[in-house]
Amino acid sequence: MGTRIESLPRSCQADRLMVTIKTGTHLPTRAGALNGVIVPEQPGKNAIEVRGVRKVFGTGENQVAALDTVSVSIRENEFFTLLGPSGCGKTTLLRLIAGFDFPTAGEILLHGQDIAPLPPYKRPVNTVFQSYALFPHMTVAQNIGFGLEMLGKPKAEIEARVAQMLKLVKMEALKARRTSQISGGQQQRVALARALAPQPKVLLLDEPLSALDYKLRKEMQIELKRLQHETGITFIFVTHDQEEALTMSDRIAVMSAGKILQVGTPRDIYDRPAERFVADFIGETNFLPGTVVSKQGGVATVKFASSATISAGYPEGFDPTGEVTLVVRPEHADLVADPAKGTIAGTLSNIVYFGTDTHYHVKLDGGDNFIVRHQNSRSSPVTYATGAKVGIQFEEDAARVLKD
Amino acid sequence: MTTATLSPTPLSPQPLSKAALFEAQAVKAGARRNRLLSLPALIIIGIFGVLPLIIICVYSFLVAAPYGGVQWQFSTDAYLNFLFQRDIFDDTLQFTPDFLIIYLRSFLFAVVTTIICLLLGFPTAYFMATRPPAQRNWWVLLITIPFWSNLLVRTLAIMFIIRDEGLINDALLALGVIEKPITMLYTNFAIQLGLLYAFLPFMVLPLYSSLEKLDFRLVEAAYDLYATRRQVLWRVIIPLSKPGIIAGCLLVFIPALGAYVTPLILGGGVHLMIGDLIAQQFGSGRNWPLGCAQALILMAAVLVALFFYVRNTSGKVQHG
Numbered sequence: 246m247g248t249r250i251e252s253l254p255r256s257c258q259a260d261r262l263m264v265t266i267k268t269g270t271h272l273p274t275r276a277g278a279l280n281g282v283i284v285p286e287q288p289g290k291n292a293i294e295v296r297g298v299r300k301v302f303g304t305g306e307n308q309v310a311a312l313d314t315v316s317v318s319i320r321e322n323e324f325f326t327l328l329g330p331s332g333c334g335k336t337t338l339l340r341l342i343a344g345f346d347f348p349t350a351g352e353i354l355l356h357g358q359d360i361a362p363l364p365p366y367k368r369p370v371n372t373v374f375q376s377y378a379l380f381p382h383m384t385v386a387q388n389i390g391f392g393l394e395m396l397g398k399p400k401a402e403i404e405a406r407v408a409q410m411l412k413l414v415k416m417e418a419l420k421a422r423r424t425s426q427i428s429g430g431q432q433q434r435v436a437l438a439r440a441l442a443p444q445p446k447v448l449l450l451d452e453p454l455s456a457l458d459y460k461l462r463k464e465m466q467i468e469l470k471r472l473q474h475e476t477g478i479t480f481i482f483v484t485h486d487q488e489e490a491l492t493m494s495d496r497i498a499v500m501s502a503g504k505i506l507q508v509g510t511p512r513d514i515y516d517r518p519a520e521r522f523v524a525d526f527i528g529e530t531n532f533l534p535g536t537v538v539s540k541q542g543g544v545a546t547v548k549f550a551s552s553a554t555i556s557a558g559y560p561e562g563f564d565p566t567g568e569v570t571l572v573v574r575p576e577h578a579d580l581v582a583d584p585a586k587g588t589i590a591g592t593l594s595n596i597v598y599f600g601t602d603t604h605y606h607v608k609l610d611g612g613d614n615f616i617v618r619h620q621n622s623r624s625s626p627v628t629y630a631t632g633a634k635v636g637i638q639f640e641e642d643a644a645r646v647l648k649d
Numbered sequence: 650m651t652t653a654t655l656s657p658t659p660l661s662p663q664p665l666s667k668a669a670l671f672e673a674q675a676v677k678a679g680a681r682r683n684r685l686l687s688l689p690a691l692i693i694i695g696i697f698g699v700l701p702l703i704i705i706c707v708y709s710f711l712v713a714a715p716y717g718g719v720q721w722q723f724s725t726d727a728y729l730n731f732l733f734q735r736d737i738f739d740d741t742l743q744f745t746p747d748f749l750i751i752y753l754r755s756f757l758f759a760v761v762t763t764i765i766c767l768l769l770g771f772p773t774a775y776f777m778a779t780r781p782p783a784q785r786n787w788w789v790l791l792i793t794i795p796f797w798s799n800l801l802v803r804t805l806a807i808m809f810i811i812r813d814e815g816l817i818n819d820a821l822l823a824l825g826v827i828e829k830p831i832t833m834l835y836t837n838f839a840i841q842l843g844l845l846y847a848f849l850p851f852m853v854l855p856l857y858s859s860l861e862k863l864d865f866r867l868v869e870a871a872y873d874l875y876a877t878r879r880q881v882l883w884r885v886i887i888p889l890s891k892p893g894i895i896a897g898c899l900l901v902f903i904p905a906l907g908a909y910v911t912p913l914i915l916g917g918g919v920h921l922m923i924g925d926l927i928a929q930q931f932g933s934g935r936n937w938p939l940g941c942a943q944a945l946i947l948m949a950a951v952l953v954a955l956f957f958y959v960r961n962t963s964g965k966v967q968h969g
Contacts, residue, residue: 345869365872378870382888391884392874443875 298351587636859893
């Protein structure tokens, strides 16, 4: 993976962002992104390189490997997301990069220099904490200026930069307030401004949106993307929210049990998951058991229990044989009224209406459950009734064989 | 806008709903109950706090009876005697700074005790607050162990440690470090040591309780924002533990200023502090009005010092 450039979703993101970039700030910007032209990432220019990092907590029999030999490269100016369920090691990796913990083994390179043994105050890396961790005894402006002050910058420069940051996060009016006197969303902005003020090489964000309500979270997602584009700083974002990861990231690393399972663009991760866990964790997925009959050039022919066969792709370096699990996204399948015309057939057990789309739950003849998602439109001609015999048709390349 | 309108003004009595009436009654009953609950404490404070204070105040303006007690005759001699001495023969007043010196020395002792307790207590409290939660209660227990025995007994124990034939001198002599014992008992050093020993827990406990509440993620945030250890201490930890520092300082300074047992035993009656001085007026001095006046002057001095201290420190907290 890696060489493919996903031009479509990236330019889409840039287009959407163009709307919000009207407030002019004089920060270094990604010229390419602002002009609507996406410059392909130059491979080899890595902001952060994690090499064979292991982190073990506890001693003796209580040892727990929070990170099990993780290696990943994060490019310059990238919005990189570490995605995984709680306890997968994503926050541990972030803390190692920030310097709050030190790796048991391995190296962490920042622009080619090993920073793993450095204390946090010697790393040009700042963090936005999940709890925001704003200093309650300081005002908003004092919080934002703290990092610059600690760096020993002259007073005039600090003031100018704080003013710039306040403008960037639209908090000018509240600069003299105490952090206890502002709302959660505003605290979030202050935390962001505080971490961005010293112009770090890399900004680490530890589930910064998890404490916000749904609407505010959506707003901040766009805001974060805007800030990343405007400042040109590499963002490493930790979340367990797959939707957040898909909508915001340039690339995602999916983590589970201390390991990175897959690194790729949101589209890569969603459409071509490398493992069953990735497919299961990101989006809704149907799993179908089958038997590999033959395979050729990355495409396997798989036979279902109902003796229907289908061709399915599989990830590189994986050799499917015998009993396997097929993965099909609910929106990559469609219902047909005639059971004989579908790839597989079953009985419609439930219809759930979601507004934008409808989920059809089908009990397959083999006994498994299958969900088909159909986008609602005014002209949807066919209506189905529960209990009806239906067929399920797959789109081209919809099915994939995955490692369990 | 004085033209009358037909609609009732907002102030006109509106019939309250049953629920509103019930609520109003409940609020009133609650207030009454709270007042009743505070009554026992108020009675105790009144009888054992305010009343004695009034007696002291009245006595300080009376004349001393020859064998203790007072004669009911108004006089300001007690206050005059604090700074002046009346000549027995020609009745003139002469300035005598003896009492003032004792007061100043006591203040000095109390200030030094407070500062050293703070310097020793802060790292201790920080250490305790950063232990795992299960361990912390054990540390608090260890700190409170001295309270399990009487201060008098503990002070006597110090006496046995630091006297000429005490543990320290014996050990140093045996090791050949010194040739003759170092005199420690009945010196200012002994008083200072005793005060530190007696009041250190009063500093550690409030410091601990405020450091325990400190959000250590703020410390991480400060490190992340390029603050060195020293800067984290001065810019984040100390400002945030200010309530504990203020409480600890007050709890050490005020009782240290009025300490009685410690200077009496370890100072050997030679190096007096305010507490001993006042006690003397009621004992061998047989001058109750003077003792009362001295006590009131001490109280006034403490109140003034407290006023400035709290005003300064709370101001700093507000301005960050």
